[in-house]
Amino acid sequence: MAKLAQLIDSEVFLAFATYTTIVLLKMMLLSIITAYVRMTRKAFCNPEDTAKFGKGENAKKYLRTDEDVERVRRCHLNDLENIVPFIGIGLLYTLSGPAVSTALLHFRIFVVARILHTIVYLTAVPQPSRALTWAAGYAVTISMAYRLLTSVWYL
């Protein structure tokens, strides 16, 4: 911690590091869930993954698309599409010296929104739940981008 404290002596940076790590771990969890659902549904993409079920036609029938697996994969891709901009813009925003309370508000809303988005997506809660949790995270990133551009603008 000594070095980090010297390098970037700011509560905002510590908070950004904590929230980013949490939201990335949440995203990584979806890899495990995909593998788990593929095994319970017996739905695979790669012939080498079905070898344990025997050979020929017997194994081939497990090379299929399953709606539950696809749902987890869409959720994972949506995470990537939204968490990558959050990290890129959020890191630069953090370095632009925002007030601690404002920054914390942004990070907290984003992380809670993405966790809720995953739960709502995987359990297929009726709309507009998913749209709203997605929009909350999206709005946070736009708000950080606005703050950042007004302070660093250099084309």
Add this chain to the structure above:
Amino acid sequence: MAKLAQLIDSEVFLAFATYTTIVLLKMMLLSIITAYVRMTRKAFCNPEDTAKFGKGENAKKYLRTDEDVERVRRCHLNDLENIVPFIGIGLLYTLSGPAVSTALLHFRIFVVARILHTIVYLTAVPQPSRALTWAAGYAVTISMAYRLLTSVWYL
């Protein structure tokens, strides 16, 4: 701005922050375009998204793949595949202290290339337009990676 100026007192960093934010906002716009095209084409993936069209078979017919939606999604994934390396390599390149004019040239070509790539992809301009805009962005990232590796190489 005070803190950022103290922390990283460099025009290259301000330029990197500005161009990265612009290209990430452009990528985020594709989420909105995907949602818009899904609604106008009435083509959805998740049963909960079609509930407003009624129940049973009536709603089920909107659970389909649409070529226009897939085009936007491919464009979005291509952005992820290219913008993630740009941000990772670009941030480290920025911190390695390049000349301002060289760095600006890299950032500008990349951002313009990716904006053109999106326009060319979504409006299906004949090849080799898309290949060229893609290659321009790719070449910028390779060039930054080369400069970075020659200055930081430590295995």
Add this chain to the structure above:
Amino acid sequence: MAKLAQLIDSEVFLAFATYTTIVLLKMMLLSIITAYVRMTRKAFCNPEDTAKFGKGENAKKYLRTDEDVERVRRCHLNDLENIVPFIGIGLLYTLSGPAVSTALLHFRIFVVARILHTIVYLTAVPQPSRALTWAAGYAVTISMAYRLLTSVWYL
């Protein structure tokens, strides 16, 4: 190099920059491989990509899904899903001041695991090779996240 040395005077940072650049270049190579396999297999997604094969039905037959192309694309997406958390968590971990030897161990295992993962995936080596190389990279990221959270925790 002068500026980087002043800014972040640490071997861990130089090592992180080197390994991140290598693993991102490896990921970018998959774009080239996808294009190459699409051309040799004559399997495309976009009508404008098949225009060189003639018009109408003659060109349309090349708008198809090919198992070899899909394999490269899955490998590329798996890279994105795993390299994004590595870079995000790894950068913050690097700034948290870990011991050089520990950090190098993490970076080396991750990069070797991802290179092996790509080789094993593209050449369809029987399982559990792919699962093991994937798990090695995943475990490295979890380990860095644990170290990071215990040193920066700030909610």
